[in-house]
Amino acid sequence: MNEIEVDARGLRCPLPVIRLAAAAQDAPAGTRIVVLTSDPAARHDIPAWCRMRDHELIEITQESDPTYLRFVVVIRSQPSNAAGGGSGSARSSRAT
Protein backbone atom coordinates (compact mmCIF):
# COMPACT_ATOMS: atom_id res chain seq x y z
CA MET A 1 0.00 0.00 0.00
CA ASN A 2 1.19 3.50 -0.87
CA GLU A 3 2.08 5.69 2.06
CA ILE A 4 2.91 9.40 1.90
CA GLU A 5 4.10 11.51 4.81
CA VAL A 6 3.21 15.20 4.99
CA ASP A 7 5.22 17.01 7.61
CA ALA A 8 3.29 20.24 8.19
CA ARG A 9 4.70 20.97 11.64
CA GLY A 10 5.19 24.68 12.21
CA LEU A 11 2.63 25.64 9.56
CA ARG A 12 -0.59 27.38 10.55
CA CYS A 13 -4.13 27.01 9.22
CA PRO A 14 -5.07 26.55 6.45
CA LEU A 15 -1.63 25.39 5.24
CA PRO A 16 -1.63 21.89 6.82
CA VAL A 17 -4.90 21.04 5.06
CA ILE A 18 -3.62 22.53 1.79
CA ARG A 19 -0.48 20.35 2.01
CA LEU A 20 -2.64 17.32 2.72
CA ALA A 21 -4.91 18.11 -0.21
CA ALA A 22 -1.91 18.61 -2.51
CA ALA A 23 -0.52 15.22 -1.49
CA ALA A 24 -3.94 13.62 -2.01
CA GLN A 25 -4.40 15.16 -5.44
CA ASP A 26 -2.59 12.50 -7.46
CA ALA A 27 -2.74 9.68 -4.93
CA PRO A 28 -4.58 6.53 -6.04
CA ALA A 29 -7.43 5.17 -3.95
CA GLY A 30 -6.17 3.29 -0.92
CA THR A 31 -3.15 5.55 -0.38
CA ARG A 32 -2.37 6.22 3.28
CA ILE A 33 -1.36 9.78 4.03
CA VAL A 34 0.29 10.50 7.36
CA VAL A 35 0.06 14.18 8.35
CA LEU A 36 2.13 15.66 11.16
CA THR A 37 0.94 19.03 12.42
CA SER A 38 1.41 21.35 15.38
CA ASP A 39 -1.51 23.62 14.43
CA PRO A 40 -4.38 23.41 16.97
CA ALA A 41 -6.93 24.18 14.23
CA ALA A 42 -5.86 21.08 12.28
CA ARG A 43 -7.37 18.90 15.02
CA HIS A 44 -10.77 20.08 13.73
CA ASP A 45 -9.95 20.87 10.11
CA ILE A 46 -8.40 17.58 8.98
CA PRO A 47 -11.48 15.60 10.14
CA ALA A 48 -13.68 18.23 8.44
CA TRP A 49 -11.65 17.92 5.19
CA CYS A 50 -12.07 14.13 5.28
CA ARG A 51 -15.84 14.52 5.74
CA MET A 52 -16.17 17.13 2.98
CA ARG A 53 -14.01 15.20 0.50
CA ASP A 54 -15.23 11.76 1.54
CA HIS A 55 -11.86 10.36 2.57
CA GLU A 56 -11.36 8.17 5.62
CA LEU A 57 -9.71 9.34 8.81
CA ILE A 58 -8.48 6.25 10.61
CA GLU A 59 -6.25 7.57 13.34
CA ILE A 60 -5.38 10.68 15.37
CA THR A 61 -2.57 10.44 17.87
CA GLN A 62 -1.08 13.05 20.11
CA GLU A 63 2.72 12.89 20.09
CA SER A 64 4.78 14.63 22.71
CA ASP A 65 8.14 16.24 23.09
CA PRO A 66 7.71 18.36 21.07
CA THR A 67 3.92 18.27 20.97
CA TYR A 68 2.30 17.59 17.63
CA LEU A 69 -0.60 15.62 16.15
CA ARG A 70 -0.31 12.68 13.80
CA PHE A 71 -3.23 11.92 11.48
CA VAL A 72 -3.61 8.88 9.25
CA VAL A 73 -5.93 9.40 6.30
CA VAL A 74 -6.88 6.82 3.67
CA ILE A 75 -7.79 8.17 0.25
CA ARG A 76 -11.05 6.58 -0.85
CA SER A 77 -11.41 7.71 -4.44
CA GLN A 78 -10.39 10.63 -6.56
CA PRO A 79 -12.77 13.23 -7.89
CA SER A 80 -12.85 13.05 -11.69
CA ASN A 81 -11.92 16.70 -12.26
CA ALA A 82 -9.71 17.64 -9.35
CA ALA A 83 -7.69 20.01 -11.51
CA GLY A 84 -10.76 21.91 -12.64
CA GLY A 85 -11.13 24.00 -9.54
CA GLY A 86 -13.31 21.60 -7.67
CA SER A 87 -16.67 21.62 -9.40
CA GLY A 88 -18.92 18.61 -9.87
CA SER A 89 -17.94 15.65 -7.76
CA ALA A 90 -15.06 17.54 -6.21
CA ARG A 91 -17.48 19.99 -4.77
CA SER A 92 -18.58 19.35 -1.31
CA SER A 93 -21.18 21.75 -0.13
CA ARG A 94 -23.50 21.11 2.70
CA ALA A 95 -26.46 23.13 3.89
CA THR A 96 -28.14 21.27 6.69
Place this chain on the structure above:
Amino acid sequence: MLPSARATLMAALDAGWADPQRLYTEARRARALLDQARELLADGLGVRPPEVSFLPGGPAALRAGLEGLRYAGRRRGARMVATAVEHSAILTTGRYHAVQADNPLLFAEVGVDRVGRVDLPAFEDAISIPGTVLAAVQSANGEIGTRQPLERAHELCRTHGIPLFVDAIASLGRDPTPEHFDVLAGDARSWGGPAGLGVLVVPERTRWRRPGPTSEVEQGRTDVEPVVAVALAAAEAWRQTRANRENEAARSSAIIARLRAAAADLHDVDVVGDADDRLPHVLTFSLLYVDGEALVIELDRRGFAVGSGSACTSNTLEPSHVLAAIGGLTHGNVRITLPLNAIAPTLEGDVDRFITELPDAVAVVRSQLGASGL
Protein backbone atom coordinates in the same frame (compact mmCIF):
# COMPACT_ATOMS: atom_id res chain seq x y z
CA MET B 1 -26.62 51.83 17.56
CA LEU B 2 -30.07 52.92 16.39
CA PRO B 3 -30.23 56.64 15.51
CA SER B 4 -33.09 57.18 17.99
CA ALA B 5 -31.08 55.49 20.74
CA ARG B 6 -28.12 57.73 19.95
CA ALA B 7 -30.35 60.84 20.17
CA THR B 8 -31.70 59.60 23.51
CA LEU B 9 -28.17 58.98 24.77
CA MET B 10 -27.05 62.51 23.89
CA ALA B 11 -30.15 64.14 25.42
CA ALA B 12 -29.99 61.99 28.55
CA LEU B 13 -26.34 62.91 29.13
CA ASP B 14 -27.66 66.42 29.86
CA ALA B 15 -30.78 65.44 31.79
CA GLY B 16 -29.52 62.43 33.72
CA TRP B 17 -25.96 63.26 34.69
CA ALA B 18 -26.51 63.23 38.48
CA ASP B 19 -26.01 60.35 40.94
CA PRO B 20 -29.38 58.57 41.22
CA GLN B 21 -28.61 57.63 44.85
CA ARG B 22 -28.71 61.30 45.99
CA LEU B 23 -31.69 63.42 47.00
CA TYR B 24 -31.31 66.75 45.23
CA THR B 25 -33.50 67.63 42.26
CA GLU B 26 -31.08 66.56 39.51
CA ALA B 27 -30.36 63.28 41.31
CA ARG B 28 -34.06 62.52 41.64
CA ARG B 29 -34.48 63.24 37.95
CA ALA B 30 -31.68 60.82 37.16
CA ARG B 31 -33.33 58.22 39.41
CA ALA B 32 -36.66 58.72 37.62
CA LEU B 33 -34.98 58.25 34.23
CA LEU B 34 -33.24 55.08 35.39
CA ASP B 35 -36.51 53.70 36.78
CA GLN B 36 -38.20 54.53 33.50
CA ALA B 37 -35.55 52.58 31.56
CA ARG B 38 -35.92 49.64 33.93
CA GLU B 39 -39.72 49.59 33.66
CA LEU B 40 -39.61 49.62 29.88
CA LEU B 41 -37.16 46.73 29.70
CA ALA B 42 -38.93 44.75 32.42
CA ASP B 43 -42.19 45.09 30.50
CA GLY B 44 -40.50 43.82 27.33
CA LEU B 45 -38.93 40.91 29.14
CA GLY B 46 -42.18 39.96 30.87
CA VAL B 47 -40.80 40.44 34.40
CA ARG B 48 -41.17 42.99 37.21
CA PRO B 49 -38.83 46.04 37.34
CA PRO B 50 -36.98 45.02 40.57
CA GLU B 51 -36.07 41.74 38.84
CA VAL B 52 -34.03 43.65 36.21
CA SER B 53 -30.49 44.89 36.91
CA PHE B 54 -28.16 46.85 34.66
CA LEU B 55 -24.59 45.57 34.51
CA PRO B 56 -21.58 46.84 32.57
CA GLY B 57 -22.03 44.73 29.43
CA GLY B 58 -23.34 41.35 28.35
CA PRO B 59 -20.31 39.25 29.38
CA ALA B 60 -20.37 40.88 32.85
CA ALA B 61 -24.06 39.94 33.16
CA LEU B 62 -23.21 36.37 32.14
CA ARG B 63 -20.47 36.02 34.76
CA ALA B 64 -22.56 37.66 37.47
CA GLY B 65 -25.57 35.45 36.70
CA LEU B 66 -23.43 32.32 36.89
CA GLU B 67 -21.56 33.30 40.05
CA GLY B 68 -24.76 34.27 41.90
CA LEU B 69 -26.47 30.96 41.14
CA ARG B 70 -23.34 29.05 42.09
CA TYR B 71 -22.98 30.91 45.37
CA ALA B 72 -26.67 30.52 46.23
CA GLY B 73 -26.31 26.75 45.76
CA ARG B 74 -23.04 26.38 47.67
CA ARG B 75 -24.55 24.17 50.41
CA ARG B 76 -25.68 21.64 47.79
CA GLY B 77 -22.44 21.61 45.84
CA ALA B 78 -20.37 23.55 43.31
CA ARG B 79 -20.87 21.65 40.08
CA MET B 80 -21.96 23.60 36.98
CA VAL B 81 -23.24 22.31 33.64
CA ALA B 82 -23.16 24.20 30.34
CA THR B 83 -23.50 23.37 26.66
CA ALA B 84 -20.25 23.22 24.71
CA VAL B 85 -21.39 26.15 22.54
CA GLU B 86 -22.07 28.66 25.33
CA HIS B 87 -20.50 32.13 25.36
CA SER B 88 -16.82 32.06 26.33
CA ALA B 89 -17.62 34.17 29.44
CA ILE B 90 -19.54 31.14 30.75
CA LEU B 91 -17.08 28.47 29.63
CA THR B 92 -14.01 30.27 30.99
CA THR B 93 -15.74 30.92 34.34
CA GLY B 94 -16.75 27.27 34.65
CA ARG B 95 -13.30 25.99 33.71
CA TYR B 96 -11.68 28.47 36.09
CA HIS B 97 -13.62 27.12 39.08
CA ALA B 98 -12.87 23.51 38.13
CA VAL B 99 -9.15 24.28 37.82
CA GLN B 100 -9.10 26.25 41.08
CA ALA B 101 -10.69 23.33 42.93
CA ASP B 102 -8.47 20.87 41.06
CA ASN B 103 -11.63 18.92 40.25
CA PRO B 104 -12.63 18.56 36.59
CA LEU B 105 -16.04 17.20 37.64
CA LEU B 106 -17.06 20.67 38.83
CA PHE B 107 -17.68 21.83 35.28
CA ALA B 108 -19.40 19.70 32.64
CA GLU B 109 -19.61 20.78 28.99
CA VAL B 110 -22.47 18.98 27.27
CA GLY B 111 -21.97 18.12 23.62
CA VAL B 112 -24.06 19.29 20.68
CA ASP B 113 -25.04 17.73 17.35
CA ARG B 114 -23.81 18.72 13.89
CA VAL B 115 -26.05 21.81 13.80
CA GLY B 116 -25.07 22.85 17.32
CA ARG B 117 -28.18 21.76 19.21
CA VAL B 118 -27.62 20.44 22.73
CA ASP B 119 -27.79 16.68 23.28
CA LEU B 120 -30.74 16.60 25.73
CA PRO B 121 -30.24 13.05 27.07
CA ALA B 122 -26.59 13.91 27.82
CA PHE B 123 -27.76 17.20 29.36
CA GLU B 124 -30.15 15.36 31.65
CA ASP B 125 -27.40 12.90 32.65
CA ALA B 126 -25.12 15.84 33.47
CA ILE B 127 -27.62 17.74 35.63
CA SER B 128 -28.70 14.61 37.51
CA ILE B 129 -25.26 14.21 39.10
CA PRO B 130 -25.44 15.16 42.81
CA GLY B 131 -23.81 18.45 43.70
CA THR B 132 -24.95 20.18 40.50
CA VAL B 133 -26.11 23.73 41.29
CA LEU B 134 -26.91 25.24 37.89
CA ALA B 135 -27.18 24.61 34.17
CA ALA B 136 -26.45 27.19 31.45
CA VAL B 137 -28.14 26.98 28.04
CA GLN B 138 -28.20 29.84 25.51
CA SER B 139 -31.44 30.80 23.74
CA ALA B 140 -29.61 30.67 20.41
CA ASN B 141 -26.03 30.73 19.23
CA GLY B 142 -24.83 34.11 18.01
CA GLU B 143 -22.25 32.56 15.73
CA ILE B 144 -24.17 29.82 13.90
CA GLY B 145 -27.75 30.89 14.69
CA THR B 146 -29.06 27.54 15.96
CA ARG B 147 -31.79 27.87 18.61
CA GLN B 148 -31.74 25.69 21.70
CA PRO B 149 -34.75 23.75 23.04
CA LEU B 150 -35.19 25.95 26.12
CA GLU B 151 -38.65 24.72 27.06
CA ARG B 152 -37.49 21.11 27.18
CA ALA B 153 -34.24 22.00 28.96
CA HIS B 154 -36.20 23.94 31.57
CA GLU B 155 -38.55 20.99 32.13
CA LEU B 156 -35.55 18.72 32.73
CA CYS B 157 -34.00 21.28 35.09
CA ARG B 158 -37.22 21.56 37.09
CA THR B 159 -37.48 17.79 37.37
CA HIS B 160 -33.99 17.70 38.88
CA GLY B 161 -34.35 20.90 40.94
CA ILE B 162 -31.60 22.74 39.03
CA PRO B 163 -31.92 26.44 38.12
CA LEU B 164 -31.58 27.19 34.39
CA PHE B 165 -29.42 30.15 33.38
CA VAL B 166 -30.25 31.42 29.91
CA ASP B 167 -27.84 33.53 27.86
CA ALA B 168 -30.21 35.44 25.57
CA ILE B 169 -27.59 37.84 24.22
CA ALA B 170 -27.84 36.60 20.64
CA SER B 171 -31.63 36.51 20.45
CA LEU B 172 -33.03 39.44 22.43
CA GLY B 173 -34.69 41.91 20.07
CA ARG B 174 -34.41 39.48 17.13
CA ASP B 175 -36.43 36.51 18.37
CA PRO B 176 -39.37 36.40 20.81
CA THR B 177 -38.18 36.93 24.39
CA PRO B 178 -37.43 33.59 26.13
CA GLU B 179 -40.03 32.49 28.67
CA HIS B 180 -38.25 29.46 30.07
CA PHE B 181 -35.48 30.49 32.46
CA ASP B 182 -34.61 31.01 36.12
CA VAL B 183 -31.99 33.69 35.43
CA LEU B 184 -31.56 35.48 32.10
CA ALA B 185 -28.80 37.71 30.67
CA GLY B 186 -28.74 40.06 27.69
CA ASP B 187 -26.71 42.84 26.06
CA ALA B 188 -28.17 46.12 24.74
CA ARG B 189 -25.97 46.00 21.65
CA SER B 190 -28.03 43.03 20.40
CA TRP B 191 -31.13 45.17 20.00
CA GLY B 192 -29.48 48.30 18.61
CA GLY B 193 -28.62 49.90 21.96
CA PRO B 194 -25.28 51.28 23.12
CA ALA B 195 -22.26 49.20 24.11
CA GLY B 196 -21.54 48.74 27.79
CA LEU B 197 -24.98 47.80 29.05
CA GLY B 198 -25.80 44.26 30.11
CA VAL B 199 -29.10 43.17 31.56
CA LEU B 200 -29.42 40.56 34.27
CA VAL B 201 -32.89 39.24 35.11
CA VAL B 202 -33.29 37.45 38.43
CA PRO B 203 -36.96 36.61 39.10
CA GLU B 204 -38.07 36.72 42.72
CA ARG B 205 -38.62 32.94 42.79
CA THR B 206 -34.95 32.22 41.98
CA ARG B 207 -32.37 31.68 44.70
CA TRP B 208 -29.50 33.91 43.64
CA ARG B 209 -26.88 35.64 45.75
CA ARG B 210 -23.88 37.66 44.73
CA PRO B 211 -20.67 36.44 46.40
CA GLY B 212 -18.67 39.05 48.29
CA PRO B 213 -19.76 42.02 50.38
CA THR B 214 -23.33 43.23 49.97
CA SER B 215 -23.95 46.07 47.54
CA GLU B 216 -26.62 48.76 47.37
CA VAL B 217 -26.29 49.06 43.60
CA GLU B 218 -28.82 47.53 41.20
CA GLN B 219 -30.63 45.36 43.77
CA GLY B 220 -27.28 44.17 45.06
CA ARG B 221 -26.39 42.40 41.82
CA THR B 222 -23.32 44.51 40.94
CA ASP B 223 -21.16 47.18 42.48
CA VAL B 224 -20.87 49.24 39.30
CA GLU B 225 -23.36 52.12 39.01
CA PRO B 226 -25.08 52.07 35.61
CA VAL B 227 -24.72 55.17 33.45
CA VAL B 228 -28.26 56.58 33.36
CA ALA B 229 -28.01 57.90 29.81
CA VAL B 230 -26.74 54.55 28.54
CA ALA B 231 -29.59 52.67 30.24
CA LEU B 232 -32.12 55.11 28.82
CA ALA B 233 -30.68 54.77 25.31
CA ALA B 234 -30.86 50.98 25.67
CA ALA B 235 -34.51 51.23 26.67
CA GLU B 236 -35.30 53.50 23.70
CA ALA B 237 -33.55 51.05 21.35
CA TRP B 238 -35.53 48.20 22.89
CA ARG B 239 -38.82 50.07 22.37
CA GLN B 240 -38.10 50.65 18.71
CA THR B 241 -36.62 47.22 17.98
CA ARG B 242 -39.48 45.46 19.71
CA ALA B 243 -42.08 47.45 17.77
CA ASN B 244 -40.46 46.41 14.45
CA ARG B 245 -39.40 42.90 15.42
CA GLU B 246 -41.71 40.85 13.18
CA ASN B 247 -40.99 42.93 10.06
CA GLU B 248 -37.31 42.95 10.86
CA ALA B 249 -37.22 39.16 11.31
CA ALA B 250 -39.03 38.56 8.01
CA ARG B 251 -36.63 40.87 6.16
CA SER B 252 -33.55 39.32 7.79
CA SER B 253 -34.72 35.77 7.14
CA ALA B 254 -35.23 36.49 3.45
CA ILE B 255 -31.76 38.03 3.14
CA ILE B 256 -30.09 35.21 5.07
CA ALA B 257 -31.85 32.64 2.86
CA ARG B 258 -30.32 34.31 -0.21
CA LEU B 259 -26.87 34.52 1.39
CA ARG B 260 -27.10 30.91 2.51
CA ALA B 261 -27.93 29.74 -1.00
CA ALA B 262 -25.10 31.85 -2.43
CA ALA B 263 -22.64 30.43 0.11
CA ALA B 264 -23.74 26.84 -0.58
CA ASP B 265 -23.00 27.48 -4.28
CA LEU B 266 -19.32 28.14 -3.59
CA HIS B 267 -16.83 25.32 -4.10
CA ASP B 268 -15.74 23.33 -1.04
CA VAL B 269 -17.89 25.12 1.47
CA ASP B 270 -19.22 24.05 4.86
CA VAL B 271 -22.41 25.99 5.66
CA VAL B 272 -23.11 25.42 9.34
CA GLY B 273 -25.99 25.76 11.79
CA ASP B 274 -29.64 24.73 11.59
CA ALA B 275 -31.20 25.81 8.27
CA ASP B 276 -34.64 26.53 9.74
CA ASP B 277 -34.80 26.61 13.55
CA ARG B 278 -32.37 29.49 13.80
CA LEU B 279 -31.92 33.19 14.46
CA PRO B 280 -33.15 35.27 11.52
CA HIS B 281 -30.05 37.46 11.14
CA VAL B 282 -26.83 35.40 11.32
CA LEU B 283 -25.03 33.08 8.93
CA THR B 284 -21.71 31.26 9.16
CA PHE B 285 -19.83 29.25 6.57
CA SER B 286 -16.27 28.00 6.11
CA LEU B 287 -14.25 27.52 2.95
CA LEU B 288 -11.61 24.90 2.37
CA TYR B 289 -8.10 26.18 1.50
CA VAL B 290 -8.93 29.74 2.55
CA ASP B 291 -7.08 31.83 5.10
CA GLY B 292 -9.84 33.39 7.22
CA GLU B 293 -7.86 36.51 7.97
CA ALA B 294 -7.00 37.08 4.31
CA LEU B 295 -10.65 36.65 3.31
CA VAL B 296 -11.89 39.09 5.98
CA ILE B 297 -9.36 41.64 4.73
CA GLU B 298 -10.22 41.02 1.08
CA LEU B 299 -13.94 41.50 1.82
CA ASP B 300 -13.19 44.59 3.90
CA ARG B 301 -11.24 46.02 0.96
CA ARG B 302 -14.42 45.59 -1.09
CA GLY B 303 -16.47 47.38 1.59
CA PHE B 304 -17.96 44.44 3.53
CA ALA B 305 -17.54 44.00 7.27
CA VAL B 306 -17.71 40.32 8.27
CA GLY B 307 -16.46 38.40 11.27
CA SER B 308 -14.57 35.13 11.43
CA GLY B 309 -14.09 32.28 13.88
CA SER B 310 -10.88 31.06 12.27
CA ALA B 311 -7.83 30.70 14.49
CA CYS B 312 -5.77 33.04 12.34
CA THR B 313 -8.23 35.87 13.05
CA SER B 314 -7.93 35.53 16.83
CA ASN B 315 -5.15 36.38 19.23
CA THR B 316 -4.78 32.75 20.19
CA LEU B 317 -4.03 29.84 17.90
CA GLU B 318 -7.38 28.31 18.83
CA PRO B 319 -10.30 28.51 16.41
CA SER B 320 -13.93 29.16 17.44
CA HIS B 321 -15.04 26.70 20.11
CA VAL B 322 -18.47 26.64 18.49
CA LEU B 323 -17.14 25.44 15.13
CA ALA B 324 -14.97 22.90 16.95
CA ALA B 325 -17.94 21.61 18.98
CA ILE B 326 -20.05 20.95 15.87
CA GLY B 327 -17.19 19.32 13.95
CA GLY B 328 -17.22 22.14 11.41
CA LEU B 329 -14.35 23.35 9.28
CA THR B 330 -12.65 26.14 11.23
CA HIS B 331 -10.40 27.74 8.64
CA GLY B 332 -11.70 30.12 5.98
CA ASN B 333 -14.57 31.03 8.24
CA VAL B 334 -16.97 33.89 7.47
CA ARG B 335 -19.52 35.07 10.02
CA ILE B 336 -22.28 37.42 8.87
CA THR B 337 -24.47 39.36 11.30
CA LEU B 338 -27.11 41.54 9.65
CA PRO B 339 -27.59 45.00 11.15
CA LEU B 340 -31.08 46.29 11.96
CA ASN B 341 -32.95 48.11 9.19
CA ALA B 342 -32.77 51.50 10.92
CA ILE B 343 -28.98 51.15 11.09
CA ALA B 344 -28.49 49.87 7.54
CA PRO B 345 -31.41 50.94 5.31
CA THR B 346 -29.47 50.04 2.12
CA LEU B 347 -28.79 46.48 3.22
CA GLU B 348 -30.56 44.72 0.33
CA GLY B 349 -28.38 46.47 -2.25
CA ASP B 350 -25.23 45.75 -0.24
CA VAL B 351 -26.20 42.07 -0.05
CA ASP B 352 -26.71 41.94 -3.83
CA ARG B 353 -23.21 43.27 -4.33
CA PHE B 354 -21.79 40.90 -1.70
CA ILE B 355 -23.33 37.89 -3.46
CA THR B 356 -21.86 39.08 -6.77
CA GLU B 357 -18.38 39.67 -5.38
CA LEU B 358 -18.01 36.78 -2.93
CA PRO B 359 -16.93 34.08 -5.44
CA ASP B 360 -14.21 36.35 -6.82
CA ALA B 361 -12.98 37.31 -3.33
CA VAL B 362 -12.71 33.62 -2.45
CA ALA B 363 -10.86 32.83 -5.69
CA VAL B 364 -8.37 35.66 -5.05
CA VAL B 365 -7.60 34.42 -1.55
CA ARG B 366 -7.30 30.78 -2.65
CA SER B 367 -4.90 31.65 -5.44
CA GLN B 368 -2.71 33.61 -2.99
CA LEU B 369 -2.13 30.34 -1.16
CA GLY B 370 -1.55 28.36 -4.37
CA ALA B 371 -4.64 26.32 -3.60
CA SER B 372 -6.58 27.01 -6.78
CA GLY B 373 -6.81 23.54 -8.30
CA LEU B 374 -7.04 21.43 -5.17
